[in-house]
Amino acid sequence: MAKVKVIDLSLCQGCRGCQVACKQWNQLPAVTQEEGLNMGSYENPPDLSAKTWNLVRFHEFLNSDGSVQFTFFPDACRHCPEPFCMQYCPVEGAITKDPDTGAVVIHSELCGDCCGECVAQCPYGIPKLETSMDDDGAVTTYYRAYKCKLCNDRVTSNVGGDNTVAAGQDQTALGVLPSTAIEAVPACAKTCPAGAIQFIDESLLTNTNTYPGTGYSAQWILNRSAEDLGLTPATMADAQPKKTEPQDRRSALAGLLKPLGIGMLKDDKRKG
Amino acid sequence: MTNHWVDMKNTDVAMIIGSNAAENHPMSFKWLQEGRKNRGTKIIAVDPRVTRTSAVSDLYAPIRSGTDIAFVNGIINYALTRSRYNYDYIRYYTNGSLLINAGYNFDPSTGFFSGFSGSGTTGTGSYDKSTWAYQTDEQTGADGAVTSGSDVFTAAGATFSTDLIGRKMSIISGANTGTFTIEGATATTLTLTGYAPTSTETGLDWVLPGIPIKDLTMSDPNCVFNIMKDHYSRYTPEIVEKITGCPADKFLHVAELYTSTGQSDKCGTILYAMGTTQHTYGTQNVRTYAILQLLMGNTGLSGGGINALRGESNVQGSTDMALLFHILPGYLKTPRASNTTLGLDTATGNDIVYNQDQYDPAFMGLTTALQDEAKASFLWKWTPQNNDPQSANWWQHSPKYMISLLKAFYGDAATAANDFCYDHLGKIDDATNYSHMSIFDKINDGTITGLICWGQNPAVGGPSAGFERRAMAKLDWMVCVDLWATDTSVFWDHAKDASGNDVDPADIDTEVWQLPAAGSYEKEGSVVNSGRWAQWRYKAVDPPGEAKDDAWIVSELVLALQANPGTAYPAAITDLSWPCYSAGDDHVDVDQVAMEINGEYVDGSGPVKNFVGLAADGTTTSGNWLYCGQINQADGRNRLKDRDNTNAQDVSGIGLYSEWSWCWPINRRIIYNRASLRPDTQEPWDPYRAVILVDQDPTSGTYKKPIAGDIPDGGWVTDPTAGNAYRHPFIMKPEGHSRLFGMGRADGPLTEHYEPMESPLSSSIVNPREFTPAVHIYGGEQGEFSDSAQYPIIATTYRVTEHWQAGCMTRSIPWLCEMMPYMFIEMSYELAGEKGIVSGDEVIIDNVRGEIRAYAIVTHRFKPFYLNGSDQPTHQIGMPWHFGPSGLATGDSANILTPHVGDCNTRIPEYKAFLCNVTKA
């Protein structure tokens, strides 16, 4: 039975425990002030990137009665049932979906400086290409894509689950009691203090609010009706797909750049 | 906390005020959300701005910083005028039904309670609290008569009654003096237990010690409940709006929802933190919450209580262990200079009088001079007396705790003959404050020349941080013990003079040592959480480099001092018992420390079971009486290591988890829990949230004994067959009643709104005062305050979830710096519009103490306040106080701007309400 990561946005309190737990489990480096961070905003780093696979987006909204909504959206891969990223990736095996956990995983080492097709096709803007910056601040982009792996390494090796207690070990001393079945979950779900992020069997999904073309990915985020959640329009927009159809051809960008071979692109869109 | 984290799931209404729980205590919402799911818990957030807590609350009410008292007093008035309270709880369990001295009053035309020494709207002074006292039923006479061999005492002028049975009376003249228990009474006679006078006498002086007079009908005008109705009547919704800026309709929503918990089967909780306490009237802020909780009948119940969310993982433990100047471990008092002896040390050197009854024959046999000496002694002074047999008056046992503590401190050197080394303890001057700001005041004037800064970063976290940094430059030496080089340990590298100009480090003579310390995962020991649970933590990794755990550092310091104790008073150091560490050890034996804290029998027969077993004769030790019982006497098990989460003791599913870790006192998870029972039936107020269950006793009908649930407060809920009787549930107060009227505070027995020292208003509106009368104002620049004409904008400081405290830990962690990289201020669109500022602009914030730079976050979450009926906006800004000159994410410190003034009672600094101006950089 495939699993899904469900986020109840009415519970999320914007603490960003999930954002930093993701960096810790995946040992992703921090974005530095030199690379560009927002000033005058809680939201940082400015966007998902090869170094940031989970980003909590903050929005506030002034209602007509003068009250203010402040809502949060932990943005990461939805692990779509029929992922456009996987369907349109030209490299065999570079993107896979694990039937047991539901994880859609990009094997970035197989990208081979290929095309960035997944970036173009994803309805949620999730995969990001690797970049580097030299001392002058010039940015180089490589055609290797990165994104959330649903902690598939963690989940499939049951880290934090019952089998981490070896036979004969004193379970009480470890704080792991034999009567409690502990199931491995992604690092973000493990961390979330509000219980907003749940890792559940697909069959437990209740929301039928689906989006054409992307299967039922949006409900993985909501799992409750939108009205119920008291979300700002901007947070609703964060949760929803930006498009419901795949691009009708392979990305024009990829088509143009691929013949350049090495696939490097100078980009000096450095943020101040 | 009276309750604990898990218990938050049992509440009907949670009011979060003075706290940003979702950000700074994220786990609180795990339990609040469970309450929402299972019982429809409603959450109220009261805060100057919409926070991440407000975002997940049901109801948000804005209040201007520093106006909690006006807001909550308004709720109290709402409850009193609409009878939305728990009547039986108030009259039986609180001092609402007790009578107060007729001389007490509060004068709204001056803003003073009775007894104030000063005058005017800006004068300061102190209170003579003699009228803040109960009326008692004490009787005295000179007409006592006894007959040889008869246990009947007669006094023609008396008005005795059978209500006196069980109380004490004393005959203080003649040949048959003594204190006796009354077992029978008529209007003029008392029958005394075991009394057998050897001669017939008349004209005897006698005393019937008084207890507070109680009016269970609460109709006497001097009863606390009626004094309160009068006092709080001024806090109407309109006045609340004028003072706090919270629109009256919003206030009324909150008042209606919260006072719904006054129904006897409903329960509400108040969660608070430093937004409450860090004011010149911080103690009174907490008092106003406590008063509301008592009126609602919410204290002692599951889902209720007064719950301080502690800002550090072990700050509860550090308070319990007395990391404060005014207390010893277990909240025993620090000796004052006037407490010259422990008890009475008579000429024989071993006859120490601990008995608090001044009519005791042994005491009355002493000379007047020795009686006076006894009354000045530590134990007499700090052990409360009580004459009500229904009141446990738990602090009456403090001599046992103090002497066991001295035995733990000084071991075999402490004997009855030398007052158990009482003289070795430092004495503080009676009227002197020794807290953080006073220390820096004394560093500044040259009195203190050396400083050990242990896990503290005052260069960032101290109030008026610029002043405190400049004071550091006057020190001869400073030792900083921390995980990193802190902003404090390198203060000389970023020093500025009073005008804000850079100072050459070469001109600073302070010698600074940095001792690298181990982090919490690099050492073994216990931490005590906000809910008083003491949990054992194991060491995961070795500390890096030369870093050492705190216990090792302090032990080495002690051994070094013992080797070279100086000449001033060497015995105080050399007599110190230090059994858990020897020179050259790699670490302190922390299990043995746990045993030392618990306490043992001096004769070697093992650990003391709990504090009931501690003795005042030197036969027991205990490093902290509150923790006596953490070692299981039967098997020597350290119960802080218990990890049984089956929750078997829990009778009603409230989540006691009594076998998961251990909590003080004696593993009682909800304190004052006998108030969770109705006074008449001893049934729980709400059977679905029973904290304890008691059994009907077939022989008495009224009194019962505990059969299940939490450990009851006091061992006597109550088995009459063992000779016990009903007792009042608030066992730590001499009168056994919780105090709506609190006579112990320095600044008033009831809560009254006063403005912060720096305020945009010229009076407190409900009274003419500009600020609280009993405040202490330090000299020099510390006594200068920002004027509202020049600095019209209110400012407050707070924390964000991404950084911690003064930031020296989190500003060294790249992942956290990435999320909150820059010092910022939050401001409304209205203020930003006036100042021409947009989000991301660099701005300058200044006041009389200095200026800082930050990036602006312009937000709808701050709104201007409209105060005192004005149509002109008053603006407020807010800023985090985590930033400083060191670490990966550097920025100016908010505390450059905060004043050096503190609470009237505790002297905690005013970090939360001050004035400033903001301009675009």
Ligand code: SF4
């Ligand atoms: S969200 Fe985007 S990256 Fe993730 S599985 Fe769906 S299409 Fe692929």
Ligand code: SF4
């Ligand atoms: S599932 Fe794992 S990789 Fe994905 S966002 Fe959560 S922590 Fe990051």
Ligand code: SF4
């Ligand atoms: S950890 Fe949970 S509550 Fe915190 S931001 Fe992530 S989803 Fe929200």
